[in-house]
Amino acid sequence: MDRYLPHRERLLTSSRPLPDFETVGSDGPWLHLADGRRILDGSSGLLCANVGQGSPAVFSRVEKQFSRYTFGGAAVVQPRIQLELMDRLCRAVGRPEDSVALTTCGTLGVEVAVGLARNIVRVRDGKRRGEILTSDLSYHGNSAFTLGVAGNQIRNPRPEDRCGLGPAFPAPYPPTHGHAHEGHGCDAACAGEVARAIDSRGAENVAAILIEPVNGTTGGAFVPPGGYLRRVADICRKRNVLVIHDEVLTGLWRTGTPLASRHWDGCEPDLVVLSKGLGAGYTGVGAVLVAPEIAPLLRHKDADPLPAMGTMATHPLQAAACLGVLDELESMDFEAFAVRGERLGVALRSLTGWAPVRDVRGIGHLYGVEVAPGLLWPLMRECERRGVFFYPFTGAGHPRSEGLVVAPPLNCDSQDIDFLTGALTDAVTALS
Numbered sequence: 184m185d186r187y188l189p190h191r192e193r194l195l196t197s198s199r200p201l202p203d204f205e206t207v208g209s210d211g212p213w214l215h216l217a218d219g220r221r222i223l224d225g226s227s228g229l230l231c232a233n234v235g236q237g238s239p240a241v242f243s244r245v246e247k248q249f250s251r252y253t254f255g256g257a258a259v260v261q262p263r264i265q266l267e268l269m270d271r272l273c274r275a276v277g278r279p280e281d282s283v284a285l286t287t288c289g290t291l292g293v294e295v296a297v298g299l300a301r302n303i304v305r306v307r308d309g310k311r312r313g314e315i316l317t318s319d320l321s322y323h324g325n326s327a328f329t330l331g332v333a334g335n336q337i338r339n340p341r342p343e344d345r346c347g348l349g350p351a352f353p354a355p356y357p358p359t360h361g362h363a364h365e366g367h368g369c370d371a372a373c374a375g376e377v378a379r380a381i382d383s384r385g386a387e388n389v390a391a392i393l394i395e396p397v398n399g400t401t402g403g404a405f406v407p408p409g410g411y412l413r414r415v416a417d418i419c420r421k422r423n424v425l426v427i428h429d430e431v432l433t434g435l436w437r438t439g440t441p442l443a444s445r446h447w448d449g450c451e452p453d454l455v456v457l458s459k460g461l462g463a464g465y466t467g468v469g470a471v472l473v474a475p476e477i478a479p480l481l482r483h484k485d486a487d488p489l490p491a492m493g494t495m496a497t498h499p500l501q502a503a504a505c506l507g508v509l510d511e512l513e514s515m516d517f518e519a520f521a522v523r524g525e526r527l528g529v530a531l532r533s534l535t536g537w538a539p540v541r542d543v544r545g546i547g548h549l550y551g552v553e554v555a556p557g558l559l560w561p562l563m564r565e566c567e568r569r570g571v572f573f574y575p576f577t578g579a580g581h582p583r584s585e586g587l588v589v590a591p592p593l594n595c596d597s598q599d600i601d602f603l604t605g606a607l608t609d610a611v612t613a614l615s
C-alpha cells in the first residue's frame with residue numbers, strides 16, 4: 184500500500200475546501216502567494232489574526248522569554264510573566280479587580296468557565312446543580328460538552344451523541360426567533376425566553392447562562408437588540424444564575440470596544456472568556472476572567488478543586504506572545520481605528536439590496552454579509568480572484584442562511600479597508 188496519502192485524505196481537521204493558493208510569506212494583513220500575487224486576509228485567519236502576521240512586538244516578547252526559560256507551568260516556577268499578563272489583560276478590558284484562569288484555547292476557556300461557575304454557585308448556594316443554558320444560535324467550542332450544549336446546527340453531534348445536552352432558548356435574531364414576532368423584529372423583550380428557560384428547569388438547577396454577546400460565526404455577526412443583554416443580566420441576577428459571556432471571538436476590540444458587552448449598559452457578566460483576540464493567532468490561549476464579588480468563593484474551604492489545571496495551561500511563551508499582542512493592540516490609534524470600522528460598516532451596508540445580498544449586519548470590525556442560497560462559494564471564488572478572502576458562515580436557522588463573515592485585522596490601514604470593500608463590491612456585482 185502507498186504510504187503517502189494525498190493531503191485531502193490525511194488532513195482530518197477541516198471539512199472546508201482547501202485554498203487553491205499556496206502561501207509563501209506574509210506582511211500584516213497580506214499573504215504573499217507562490218505565484219507572486221498577494222491576497223488580503225479579510226477574515227483575520229479564523230477570526231483570530233487580529234494584529235496581522237509577523238508582528239515585531241510579538242516576536243521580541245517571545246524571543247526574550249525564549250532565552251530565559253521555555254517551560255514553567257504555574258506550579259513549577261513562579262508565574263511572573265503569567266501574572267504580568269493577567270494584570271495587563273484585566274486592565275485592558277476594564278476589569279482590573281478580576282481573577283483569571285488561563286488555558287490553551289477558546290474551547291477549554293469555555294469549559295473552565297463552566298467549571299468555575301459550577302464551583303461558585305455550589306459554594307454560594309449549597310446543593311445547587313450545575314446546568315448551563317445556551318441559545319440556539321451559538322458556538323462555544325469543539326469539545327464533547329461545548330458541541331453538545333451549543334446551537335450551531337452544522338457542528339451539532341447526532342442526538343444520541345449529545346450527552347443529553349442542547350441549547351435552551353432562542354437567540355434574539357431572525358433566523359431562529361423571527362417567527363415569534365408579527366410585523367416587528369426581535370427586541371429586548373426576547374430576553375423573556377431566557378427567563379422561561381431558567382424557570383422551566385427550576386433556577387436552583389441552573390448554574391449559569393452562557394452567551395455570545397455579539398453573535399460570531401454561527402449566525403454571521405448578529406448584534407443583539409438594545410437592552411437585550413441588560414434584561415438577560417437582570418433576569419439571571421434575580422434568580423441567582425451566573426452570566427458567562429463567551430467573548431472568545433469578540434473580545435479585545437473586534438467589535439470596536441475592549442469587550443463587546445461594553446456597547447450596552449448594565450450587562451457586565453460574572454465571568455468572561457477571551458481567546459482569539461488575545462493570542463491573535465500567535466499562540467493558543469484561553470483566559471477566563473472572574474468578577475471580584477464571586478472569585479473568593481473559589482478559594483472557600485468547601486469549594487471543589489479548581490478546574491483550570493492542565494500541562495500547557497499557563498505557558499510562559501504563551502504569556503509572552505499575548506503580552507506582545509496587547510502591546511500591538513494598545514499602540515493602535517484608537518480614533519483612527521474607530522473611523523476605519525465606521526468606513527468598513529458604511530461600505531458593507533451599501534451592499535444591502537443588491538441581488539445576491541440578503542442582509543448586512545455587524546459592528547466595529549465584525550460584519551456578516553448574508554447571501555442568497557447557493558451563492559456563498561461562487562462569491563468566495565469571485566473575492567479570491569480579486570485578491571481578498573473571507574470566512575464563510577453556513578450554520579443559522581430554518582431555512583439555513585449563509586454568507587461571509589468580514590473581519591479584517593484591527594490594525595489594517597484605511598487603504599486596506601478600501602481595497603477589501605472594493606473587491607467585495609466588484610465580486611457581488613459580478614454575481615448580480
Ligand SMILES: Cc1ncc(COP(=O)(O)O)c(C=O)c1O
Pocket residue numbers: 288289290291293322323324325395399400429430431432458
Ligand atoms: C464564540 C466562540 N467560542 C468558542 C470557540 C472555540 O474556540 P477554539 O476554536 O479556540 O477552541 C470559538 C471558535 O471559533 C468561538 O467562536
